[in-house]
Amino acid sequence: MSTVTILGAGAMGSALATPLVARGHAVRLWGTWLDDHLLDAVEAGHPHPRTGVRVPAGVEPVRSGDLDRALDGADLVVLATSSEGVEAVITRAAPAIARIGVLAVTSKGLLPDASGDVQILPTFIRGLFEAAGLEAPAIVAVGGPCKANEVAAGRPTATVYGSTDLEVARRVGRLAQTDAYRIEPTADVVGLEVSAPLKNVYAIALGYADGLAERTGEPWHDLKAAVFAQAVREMAAIAEALGGSSATVFGLAGTGDLEVTGLSGRNRIYGARIGAGETPADALTAMRAAEQTVEGAAAIVGARSLAGRLFDDAATRLPLLHAIDAVLDGHADPLRALTEAALPEAIRP
Template identity: 40%
Template sequence: MARIVILGAGVMGSAMALPAAHGGNAVALVGTHLDEDIVRSVAGNGLHPRLGVTLPAAVEARPWTGFGAAMAEGADLLVLGVSSAGIAWAIDRIVESVRTPVPVLMITKGLAPRDGSIEVLPHLVAREVERRTGMALPVMAVGGPCIAGELAALRDTSVVVTGGDEALVAGTLGLLEAPFYHARPSTDVIGVEICAAFKNFYTLAVGAAAGLLERSGKGSNGALMHNLAASLFTQALEEMTVLVEALGGRAETVRGLPGAGDLYVTCQAGRNGRMGRLLGLGLPYARAKAEHMASDTVEGAQLALDLGPTLEAMMARGALPGERMPLAAGIVAAVCRDEPLALAFDRFHR
């Protein structure tokens, strides 16, 4: 039996407790300071109020103040399930509490600008922990189409686990082995993480098709705009391939579960698609956010705000081929400068 500690009791972190506990492992689900109601509910009767399921008895819920004790009891795997905004907080907790190297699996998604380029979060976490403690932590990540509610309901879910140490990745797959959780190994950390973040970004454009349809109405024969949405989806994959390869990842990752698979799932529903619809309706981003989604975190739009200047600077100096990324340029202009979302079809699919 292994011991697995999950930091972050939101929907995705908690859903990961299902495959983690399936093989008889002991799981400590440690909430952040934002998860206190969830922790109380799970500790009381096992029910996760946001997922609507009762977690296995092997899952012990603890408040964030119990993270140090959970790690001191020994952990074979630490799963980071905090939001991207909480990654600095999570690094602080690791620095405070982790005394010996333990494998880390990140389900947190996001990217950060660094030295005029883009850094993936597993590299950032490993770098920061080593800088502050001198301890080298092996940091892996999971990517692919995984809706937390479906995983919690034990629906078949296929993902990849990526890391630089193939033996460690294989061991992690063994810890998470479950008949409903189909995890495959990958060594393309950069490709998986770029896809995981940019699928939200590009869903803004695919979602715009719904808003454009509302603006123009159905055709006289009832025709919709699936052709348009498919065209935008295809362009998104092409541009994600350009970006992944430019940053050192592999094109096949974009064609697989982390790219095409995760983009497909993200386009089905959610906050990024809703914001895309508003942009397609012709609303400036700032107005759409303030009037319709003020309390929502729109990951794709936040990525544009965080990395838009970096993307534009990389294109300007030739580090990214801007002529091959017209949709990205249009999304950045729409989100960062409130310009209408430009769909440059004459530059797509080249």
């Protein structure tokens, strides 16, 4: 049995308690300074407000002011804040995490380092340790099609754990896996960590197509499928340009995660509101009011910057990314933008 400290008591942080408790680990669920209302519900024995599922008995909720106690003696730390909270939480927890030596990260994002270059999350997090003069822990990136409410309920889930040292991914995977929560280890951290935030961005486009269906009362499945395929092509191009493998994008981490997010993700819902006619600003305000995290809206800023660094002709190489951005900026109509970006060019005479 190990002691596992989860940092962030939102949907995914609380959900991971289900497999970890099932494996007999001692689990501490630390809530950020924004999570008191979530831990109030957990302590009262109510379903978690973000997943609708009760956190398993035995999980120890820990309030934000008790971070040191939450980390004391832990064997594994899991970071489960949204990308917005990564820097603030890692900065506070870094000395203890450096001592523990291993960090699993469910957060999905693309963030700028001190010099302004956008990085995949493990690289960004390592930079925070280096800036603090601390040795960075071994980082295990967690991705794949994995809805928090389903993990929390113990439904079958295939997830991907990635570390540059494959044995570390296997070791952490062995600790967390259950019959229902199965883990595919990979050493392709780049492919995994490109897929994780970018599928949030591309799921917004899948949402645009669903929103058109809501607005018109007609199906737009052909368009949605073309958008899906183009999204996968663009994620693979970015992964390869960064030294990752397109095979990772074509598997659970890319197509798998895009599928689940395009069916039921919050990023899809945000896109659908826009496709149905709301302005991007109104749609984001409504999502925030409902406590629905929409990471794709932030990740597209990083994606745009990364694409510009990787490709001289980014708008031509990544037309769908460009189209999503143009719609969010209010410069393009979703139907026209998706059609131009995702359908093949006309065959020339």
